[in-house]
Amino acid sequence: EGGKEVRRKGNKKARQPSTLTREPSMEEQMLEQTGYGPKVLEQIDREFVERCGSIDGQMNEATFTSLMVHLGLPEHHCGQCYRALATSPHGLSLKDLQVGLCALDPHTPHGEIAAQIRCQIIFQFYNTSESGRLGFSEFKVMVKDINELKKRSLSSEQLEEDAREKWKVFGISEEEGITLASFLMNVGQLKFRGTSLLLRLPHSPVKHL
Secondary structure: EEEEEOOOOOOOHHOOOOEEEEOOOHHHHHHHHHHOOOHHHHHHHHHHHHHHOOOOEEHHHHHHHHHHHHHHOOHHHHHHHHHOOOOOEEEEEEHHHHHHHHOOOOOOOOHHHHHHHHHHHHHHHHOOOOOEOOOOOHHHHHHHHHHOOOOOOOOHHHHHHHHHHHHHHOOOOOOOOEEEEHHHHHHHHOOOOHHHOOOOOOOHHOOOO
């Protein structure tokens, strides 16, 4: 976010030049905190330019799918992942890709800033209706994936029961749906667990670019 221009008061002759400060964004903080420094980002930059032709270009879904399948993401997840990461309707920017690869890196911790960004991506990934509210059927898919990642095999009846039980922590009816704010709060308070397992590549992507 942009900072405010800082000016010193007093005699005009003693006035110092104004300065412009900017706090790093949450995404920039996550990249720095997880070791995605200049060398790693340059590696991602080169991959992006090779596939999109320009550092200022946009990556389309087909190109993204080709890259992510190469990195180990199941192909049937690529379309949803693309929509969850893209901040523009025109395509995936270089910054979107940097943040996305960092968020999906299995070595990125699921805590603090990284957890918040990861949970925003996870919410958008499972909110296939793009309604801004996670419906029960969408939530049930998330619960199913968490159970599978924990090597738990549930029957359809058991899954239904498990999803309904976990839904209760959000304190809302199925008709209302879960908002992003409620999802972030309940994950942050450890009332809903298992999201740290979701949307992880099998290996660190920077080693395979």
